Amino acid sequence: MKILIVEDQERLGRFLKKAIAEHGYTTTWVRTCAEARDALAEAAQDAIILDLGLPDGDGLDLLREWRRAGFNEPVLILSARDAVQDRIRGLDLGADDYLAKPFSLEELLARVRSLLRRQSASKDTVLEHGPLRMDLVGRAVSLHGRPLDLTNREFALLETFLRNPGRTLTRTLICEKIWESNYDVDTNLLDVYMSKLRAKLETPGGEPLFKTQRGVGYQLL
Structure with missing residues (x-):
């Protein structure tokens, strides 16, 4: 702690x-x-x-x-x-x-x-943000009621954002949560996972769910 x-x-x-x-x-x-x-x-x-x-x-x-x-x-x-x-x-x-x-x-x-x-x-077993719903016990995620297939890493990444909606999360903080260590945030591994997560959650021409704060991190809108 x-x-x-x-x-x-x-x-x-x-x-x-x-x-x-x-x-x-x-x-x-x-x-x-x-x-x-x-x-x-x-x-x-x-x-x-x-x-x-x-x-x-x-x-x-x-x-x-x-x-x-x-x-x-x-x-x-x-x-x-x-x-x-x-x-x-x-x-x-x-x-x-x-x-x-x-x-x-x-x-x-x-x-x-x-x-x-x-x-x-007090930690919730179900996290919701707009059309997104995450069942932590069943380890299931849905968007507009449609089930999504996420890897363990993508699931952990999305959970971090759902627990901090609207808050800009730094690259260091996100990596610490996901990899449970002071991961080298100079690598592009986080960007790769964010790109994969966005591809599964965001639709072309639709409203974005995430905002990139250049040089800082990411924010769930």
């Missing part, structure tokens, strides 16, 4: 990165909104621990931006702002939990475990 820690205080950031990693999680620690955006674009995360008072912006604005972009992984706000209105605003903007500083490490870890359990339990 990968945890992204967004915290500008060096001492606390180092402590969280080390302590959470000691409990079996892979941790990434960043200090600014810009670094958080880059980290999320470069690699998938299972949960985020988000401070609000960051040097280059407000964590709430960052959270709003993520939710509007379709990022739905759990976010736990960890902040010195402990007024009731601050908590309400954070939760209304899409946070899954809110913990005020100072905090107990044991409680923080318990809340992270709870968020990850809920996230795992």
